[in-house]
Amino acid sequence: MLVSAKEMLQKAKAGKYAVGQFNINNLEWTKAILLTAQELNSPVILGVSEGAGKYMCGYKTVVGMVNGMIEELGITVPVALHLDHGSYEACYKCIDAGFSSVMFDGSHYPIDENVAKTTELVKVCNEKGLSLEAEVGSIGGEEDGVIGAGECADPDECKMIADLGVTMLAAGIGNIHGKYPANWKGLSFETLDAVQQKTGDMPLVLHGGTGIPEDMIKKAISLGVAKINVNTECQLAFAAATRTYVEAGKDLQGKGFDPRKLLAPGFDAIKATVKEKMELFGSVNKA
Numbered sequence: 001m002l003v004s005a006k007e008m009l010q011k012a013k014a015g016k017y018a019v020g021q022f023n024i025n026n027l028e029w030t031k032a033i034l035l036t037a038q039e040l041n042s043p044v045i046l047g048v049s050e051g052a053g054k055y056m057c058g059y060k061t062v063v064g065m066v067n068g069m070i071e072e073l074g075i076t077v078p079v080a081l082h083l084d085h086g087s088y089e090a091c092y093k094c095i096d097a098g099f100s101s102v103m104f105d106g107s108h109y110p111i112d113e114n115v116a117k118t119t120e121l122v123k124v125c126n127e128k129g130l131s132l133e134a135e136v137g138s139i140g141g142e143e144d145g146v147i148g149a150g151e152c153a154d155p156d157e158c159k160m161i162a163d164l165g166v167t168m169l170a171a172g173i174g175n176i177h178g179k180y181p182a183n184w185k186g187l188s189f190e191t192l193d194a195v196q197q198k199t200g201d202m203p204l205v206l207h208g209g210t211g212i213p214e215d216m217i218k219k220a221i222s223l224g225v226a227k228i229n230v231n232t233e234c235q236l237a238f239a240a241a242t243r244t245y246v247e248a249g250k251d252l253q254g255k256g257f258d259p260r261k262l263l264a265p266g267f268d269a270i271k272a273t274v275k276e277k278m279e280l281f282g283s284v285n286k287a
């Protein structure tokens with residue numbers, strides 16, 4: 001059964017570790033992440049962007065697939081199904097479809113409008129027992145065609161949004177979606193520290209987890225980050241493993257063209273990536 005991300009993230013914040021959000025794109029992705037979480041006895045958050053939701057034939061299809069897998073694979077660790085960077089409309093669609101968590105990305109609205117819409121969603125999510133993530137300060141890079149500059153959030157605005165009663169808060173601290181450029185300045189721990197001091201025990205969320213050096217990840221967790229989003233890294237691992245299989249001509253040997261064989265190396269690569277991240281984030285055996 002799907003659960004809200006509230007309890008797992010409050011435990012993570014108190015225990016100084018982070019729960020990974022791994023974005024899903026299809027059945028193989030979902031199965032790889034769920035099985036790895038179960039094997040490592042780790043809580044997990046499955047992230048679905050609006051684009052990926054559309055690709056998987058809508059939020060209802062996603063809910064059906066995930067719930068079916070949890071039952072058929074015997075998954076007993078806490079699993080949250082979370083809308084990633086949702087618009088106001090998409091949040092309502094996911095709430096109706098059976099998601100257990102949503103992110104309302106109001107970072108592109110003026111702060112007053114972000115506050116008004118977030119306030120309304122807090123009420124709806126509380127009534128239904130869902131967790132809600134809000135964002136302050138846009139996160140750099142490209143996410144479904146939206147390009148952010150990677151600005152640092154204003155700690156006072158973070159406190160304003162946190163006080164509305166959201167479950168977790170994503171604050172821009174110089175992080176970027178996708179691959180980091182060579183001249184990237186690194187995370188702003190000064191901003192993160194200021195945000196944590198203003199927001200107290202609010203679990204903080206780090207987006208764009210791909211390519212952030214391990215020591216920075218650990219430092220971010222020590223400063224209150226309790227949820228880390230990983231997306232691009234699984235995609236790169238899947239693509240590289242699939243490329244190796246095809247370039248070795250394995251799809252031309254015997255029944256190597258069978259999708260269950262063709263996609264197996266990529267599936268294993270996602271599992272290895274998720275395992276590596278769960279170990280780094282410290283969520284192993286925290287289910």
Ligand SMILES: [Zn+2]
Pocket residue numbers: 085139143177207208229
């Ligand atoms: Zn993000």
